[in-house]
Amino acid sequence: MADYSEWRARDYFQTYYSEVVLPDEQAVLAYQVDVMRARGQRFGRGLEYGCGPTLHRAIAASQYAFRIDMADWLADNLSASRDWLLADIDNPDWKQFTHYILGREGHAEPTNQQVEQREAHTRKVVRGLYISDARWRQPLGPERDAFYDLIVSGFCLDAVSDDQLVWRQCMQNLLSMLQPGGTLIIHALHQCRAYKCGERMFPGANLSKDDMQDVLLDGGCTRASIDVQVIPCPDNQIYGYNGILTASAQKAPR
Numbered sequence: 333m334a335d336y337s338e339w340r341a342r343d344y345f346q347t348y349y350s351e352v353v354l355p356d357e358q359a360v361l362a363y364q365v366d367v368m369r370a371r372g373q374r375f376g377r378g379l380e381y382g383c384g385p386t387l388h389r390a391i392a393a394s395q396y397a398f399r400i401d402m403a404d405w406l407a408d409n410l411s412a413s414r415d416w417l418l419a420d421i422d423n424p425d426w427k428q429f430t431h432y433i434l435g436r437e438g439h440a441e442p443t444n445q446q447v448e449q450r451e452a453h454t455r456k457v458v459r460g461l462y463i464s465d466a467r468w469r470q471p472l473g474p475e476r477d478a479f480y481d482l483i484v485s486g487f488c489l490d491a492v493s494d495d496q497l498v499w500r501q502c503m504q505n506l507l508s509m510l511q512p513g514g515t516l517i518i519h520a521l522h523q524c525r526a527y528k529c530g531e532r533m534f535p536g537a538n539l540s541k542d543d544m545q546d547v548l549l550d551g552g553c554t555r556a557s558i559d560v561q562v563i564p565c566p567d568n569q570i571y572g573y574n575g576i577l578t579a580s581a582q583k584a585p586r
């Protein structure tokens with residue numbers, strides 16, 4: 333099993349995001365958009381945790397939050413994100429994802445101009461890029477305790493370690509940054525012990541639907557708000573998994 337010192341941001345982008353918007357990615361992006369829209373108001377402070385070298389979750393969230401911070405453990409990932417944030421409208425890396433997101437929001441045939449506008453908007457909304465370790469009790473320091481009213485995290489905490497206890501602790505650490513009443517949207521690999529990035533295999537925490545449900549309850553989310561779904565993706569067996577967990581929840585009000 334590889335560790336994250338062997339991670340290559342470009343390998344990850346090439347493996348999962350360089351060709352098409354894969355069906356499982358379509359499903360989780362649609363889920364993210366639907367949950368954010370259903371809240372019916374803009375979030376004040378959003379965080380995308382464990383962004384890797386990706387922008388599509390921030391592009392999706394930028395319409396629904398006044399500001400977004402992004403965090404990841406690896407500087408190589410954050411510098412890939414920074415390159416895109418500083419790039420101009422011609423950068424093609426995330427355009428097909430932006431196009432898909434706009435379609436999900438109801439634009440029947442999004443134009444190039446609409447895609448460019450949304451990406452330009454995202455570049456304004458994203459503020460901080462932070463190095464962070466989810467294993468830290470306060471992953472972004474004491475000043476970010478109960479700070480965010482929206483946290484989005486895709487395939488990060490379940491990929492930190494193959495030890496499920498580590499995942500549980502990381503989840504509590506992440507939830508500590510959510511305000512009372514705030515919304516968490518999280519995606520994880522379903523029952524995966526290792527996933528592929530380039531030629532290397534990285535750890536998976538082997539999670540079930542019940543694991544996700546329980547950890548959200550333990551972390552102070554209200555039972556009524558917790559939604560956990562399994563999205564089958566049999567074609568991804570070559571990458572080490574054949575299903576995805578997607579979940580959302582609200583932390584109990586104070």
Ligand SMILES: C[S@@+](CC[C@H](N)C(=O)[O-])C[C@H]1O[C@@H](n2cnc3c(N)ncnc32)[C@H](O)[C@@H]1O
Pocket residue numbers: 336339381382383384385386404405406409464465466467485486487488489491492
């Ligand atoms: C599978 S990638 C997910 C990237 C992106 N969110 C996505 O949806 O494609 C896993 C990410 O977890 C990050 N990561 C691994 N260990 C971490 C840790 N201890 N703390 C924070 N992030 C970590 C890696 O750097 C990597 O970007």
